[in-house]
Amino acid sequence: MLRELKNKVFILYLIISAFLVLFPLLHILFSVFANGIPVLLKFGMEFLTETLPAPNKPGGGIFPAIYGTFVMVFLASLIGIPLAVLAGIFVAEYPNNALSKATRSLLLIMMEFPTILVGLFVMAIIVLPLGSFSALAGAIALSIVMLPYVATYTEQAMRSVPQQYKEGAYALGLRKVRVVFSITLKIAKKGVVTGLLIGMAKVSGETAPLIFTAGNAWRSTGGALEPAGAVPLWIYYLVQQPYANYHELAWGAAFVLMVFFLAIFLPIRLSMVRS
Amino acid sequence: MKKVLAFGILVALLMLGCVSEESKEGAMEQIKIYGSGASFPAPQIENWISEFSKVNKNVVVEYASKGSGAGINDFKSKLVHFACTDPPAKKSEWEEFEKLGKPLQFPFIVGAVVVVYNLPVEGLKLDGETIAKIFMGDIEFWDDERIKALNPNANLPHEKIIVIHRSDSSGTTEVFTTYLSLVSEEFKKRVGAGKLVDWPVDKLGRGFGGKGNEGVSAMLKQTQNSIAYVELAYALHENFKMVSIKNAEGNFVKANSETISSAISASSAYVPDPTEGYKEDPKLFLNAKGKNSYPIVSFSHVLLWQSYPEKEAKAIKSFWKWVLTEGQKKIIDGYAPIPKEVAELGLKAVESIRGE
Numbered sequence: 001m002l003r004e005l006k007n008k009v010f011i012l013y014l015i016i017s018a019f020l021v022l023f024p025l026l027h028i029l030f031s032v033f034a035n036g037i038p039v040l041l042k043f044g045m046e047f048l049t050e051t052l053p054a055p056n057k058p059g060g061g062i063f064p065a066i067y068g069t070f071v072m073v074f075l076a077s078l079i080g081i082p083l084a085v086l087a088g089i090f091v092a093e094y095p096n097n098a099l100s101k102a103t104r105s106l107l108l109i110m111m112e113f114p115t116i117l118v119g120l121f122v123m124a125i126i127v128l129p130l131g132s133f134s135a136l137a138g139a140i141a142l143s144i145v146m147l148p149y150v151a152t153y154t155e156q157a158m159r160s161v162p163q164q165y166k167e168g169a170y171a172l173g174l175r176k177v178r179v180v181f182s183i184t185l186k187i188a189k190k191g192v193v194t195g196l197l198i199g200m201a202k203v204s205g206e207t208a209p210l211i212f213t214a215g216n217a218w219r220s221t222g223g224a225l226e227p228a229g230a231v232p233l234w235i236y237y238l239v240q241q242p243y244a245n246y247h248e249l250a251w252g253a254a255f256v257l258m259v260f261f262l263a264i265f266l267p268i269r270l271s272m273v274r275s
Numbered sequence: 276m277k278k279v280l281a282f283g284i285l286v287a288l289l290m291l292g293c294v295s296e297e298s299k300e301g302a303m304e305q306i307k308i309y310g311s312g313a314s315f316p317a318p319q320i321e322n323w324i325s326e327f328s329k330v331n332k333n334v335v336v337e338y339a340s341k342g343s344g345a346g347i348n349d350f351k352s353k354l355v356h357f358a359c360t361d362p363p364a365k366k367s368e369w370e371e372f373e374k375l376g377k378p379l380q381f382p383f384i385v386g387a388v389v390v391v392y393n394l395p396v397e398g399l400k401l402d403g404e405t406i407a408k409i410f411m412g413d414i415e416f417w418d419d420e421r422i423k424a425l426n427p428n429a430n431l432p433h434e435k436i437i438v439i440h441r442s443d444s445s446g447t448t449e450v451f452t453t454y455l456s457l458v459s460e461e462f463k464k465r466v467g468a469g470k471l472v473d474w475p476v477d478k479l480g481r482g483f484g485g486k487g488n489e490g491v492s493a494m495l496k497q498t499q500n501s502i503a504y505v506e507l508a509y510a511l512h513e514n515f516k517m518v519s520i521k522n523a524e525g526n527f528v529k530a531n532s533e534t535i536s537s538a539i540s541a542s543s544a545y546v547p548d549p550t551e552g553y554k555e556d557p558k559l560f561l562n563a564k565g566k567n568s569y570p571i572v573s574f575s576h577v578l579l580w581q582s583y584p585e586k587e588a589k590a591i592k593s594f595w596k597w598v599l600t601e602g603q604k605k606i607i608d609g610y611a612p613i614p615k616e617v618a619e620l621g622l623k624a625v626e627s628i629r630g631e
Binding site: 052053054055056057127128131132133211215216217218219220222226227237239240241242243244 | 307309311314317318321322324325326328335336337338339340341352353354487488489492508509512513607
């Protein structure tokens with residue numbers, strides 16, 4: 001009797017804790033949707049194509065921010081992904097090498113590293129010498145943030161490939177390069193791609209690394225060497241202003257960011273559940 | 276799959292290349308000017324940029340509001356063309372600028388810090404001395420004799436006063452505490468003026484900090500019987516009740532564009548030459564003479580160089596010239612235009628900018 005009661009109390013406790021963990025997430029999702037969708041409906045397509053309006057003036061949109069986020073995430077992927085995938089392969093293929101052990105713990109540290117410091121570092125080595133904030137500097141900061149995620153996912157995917165496949169490949173007389181790139185990486189493709197997408201989703205929502213690097217662009221879009229806006233940066237600046245229309249823009253931008261994030265994240269999660 | 280991906284990357288790179296090419300070719304037509312700094316004038320600057328871009332399509336101005344200190348740093352590293360700062364640059368900062376070129380500094384807009392409260396009482400009147408006592412925690416209840424004496428007809432409740440102040444380093448705090456130090460010897464000794472001060476009322480358990488004007492506004496709204504200081508624009512936007520403050524001539528005045536303009540009408544005598552901007556003393560603008568002068572006002576300043584590359588110099592001159600002339604007629608709620616004489620000082624400085 002007592003045992004059953006204890007069991008029930010404990011299960012109830014588990015359910016409540018699970019709910020408490022989920023509640024903030026659900027609340028964020030709900031408030032972003034509830035506040036963001038009306039803004040998008042009110043502004044219409046202009047929201048995605050126009051630039052920043054003056055305070056308390058109707059209209060306007062967040063195009064430079066969306067453009068900047070796409071440019072920077074794209075450039076960051078271009079810089080970060082090849083490096084990260086190679087690092088991941090190296091750590092997976094030579095697990096007992098001292099360098100690879102150091103790399104592995106370094107990657108774990110990088111994952112937890114305060115991203116604002118990454119921004120400061122890139123400001124010192126890129127922004128100051130070039131003499132201008134730029135999308136490129138922002139992208140380099142983002143690629144540093146992205147690197148550990150992609151590398152760790154790549155490593156784990158490579159390691160999960162059964163030894164027999166590799167042995168089979170070696171038995172056929174393939175060289176190590178071919179085995180790694182044509183056999184192991186191909187089998188591990190799904191895990192690697194998941195890592196890439198998670199890295200991209202993660203950096204598309206980053207604010208701190210961009211504060212000292214990307215500069216800001218409210219009204220213009222430019223090339224890689226010019227300052228660029230970003231959706232999370234805009235949200236950060238806009239909510240600090242006392243104007244209702246800026247707050248609306250921030251909610252709308254939050255909604256856009258959330259949709260972008262979920263569009264990358266949900267398919268990954270679903271495909272993971274399926275496999 | 277691979278081919279599609281490679282093709283996609285190629286196309287995207289080409290597009291990026293085109294965009295930067297375009298802006299190079301278009302440089303004849305469109306020039307971008309970047310600024311950063313104080314958050315206080317940011318809404319007004321955004322408004323000016325919107326208006327300016329209507330009449331001047333070939334210049335794009337971008338302003339990032341990140342605080343006066345950050346703006347000065349960006350200016351020093353030459354990452355931006357201009358920087359805005361609420362307190363004038365210090366002498367040490369000015370000397371660093373001079374190692375890099377010839378700096379200019381002049382005021383371009385005026386704002387006010389207002390004392391706001393959350394209490395079911397209309398038209399509260401206070402003098403500087405009493406405000407200092409409240410913010411030091413010496414006056415504990417709203418129906419204290421010293422408040423009653425200034426508001427004989429108000430129905431003040433016997434409730435503890437909750438004091439809300441900024442928790443972050445802020446120009447607003449600096450202006451407010453400079454004013455209180457000016458009108459109260461005791462405040463000057465016990466607290467002093469600065470961007471971040473130690474509020475004695477916190478130790479009594481009745482003082483709380485909020486981050487930014489936003490944070491302070493939110494706390495004031497939620498807390499009954501509280502008092503706080505914010506920038507005028509926020510008080511207007513949030514519809515807070517504002518305290519009428521006793522000015523140097525003994526009149527109780529509320530902040531609005533008229534009382535702010537009156538406070539700075541005679542200020543041009545205190546504004547130094549733009550080539551020696553660091554000589555400005557913001558204390559001189561506080562508690563100004565004049566029957567209708569609001570006592571807590573402050574200028575926001577812009578930092579510029581005397582020389583820029585040819586095209587940029589032209590664009591910068593056209594924007595700041597517009598701000599000091601046409602722009603002064605397009606001021607949004609919560610700010611006031613600078614006096615004509617001060618604008619002329621600025622205009623002279625802008626005219627002196629040369630292209631290389």
